[in-house]
Amino acid sequence: EVQLVESGGGLVQPGGSLKLSCAASGFSFSGSSIHWVRQASGKGLEWIGRNRNKAHNYATEYAASVKGRFTFSRDDSKNTAYLQMNSLKGEDTAVYYCTPIEYGKWASFDFWGRGTLVTVSS
């Protein structure tokens, strides 16, 4: 059974930093790209980027809204992905989801975690 558990969310002041984790199980983590999607309260879904796997040189891509402030990383030995968020702004307040695509097996976001809430406020 595929499981994705995001954690690390919480209240942070504007300009602060936070690091989210995405613990995965039930699929080939090392064979997957990990995507991050966020959703502000009452708003739509926003793709913020992806972290590809070793076979793709762990390449990362970021949405313009977070580029230069957010950094994706992963530890394949722990089946865990990370999202380092710096210089946080009020508009970064959202639920953050991780969702994998296993290369050659899944065509898109077949599995989602429950998300973790990040609140940026003074």
Add this chain to the structure above:
Amino acid sequence: DIVMTQSPLSPPVTPGEPASISCRSSQSLLNSDGHHYLDWYLQKPGQSPQLLIYWGSYRASGVPDRFSGSRSGTDFTLEISRVGPDDVGVYYCMQALQSPFTFGQGTKLEIK
């Protein structure tokens, strides 16, 4: 960036009746592998999104055959043949052809 456009609301649907939700992309979503990289997701109230349709018309695992996807040019349609109470929520289309992946604004489906 590819812009995905959805109508924010669909007319309330009577249970058992069909419903359709539209999504338009600002450019072709055709990939070199011959697939159109358009997904449909449903986010039920209080839940994470769930994949319904990928590549424009392929049902995801476990999705009832009441759901189907189609395409005409850059216009995509999600059809529900017989709407049920469990289908309420917000439906999103998303293009996965190129980075940044982009979602439509979402279409809320309500039941009469």
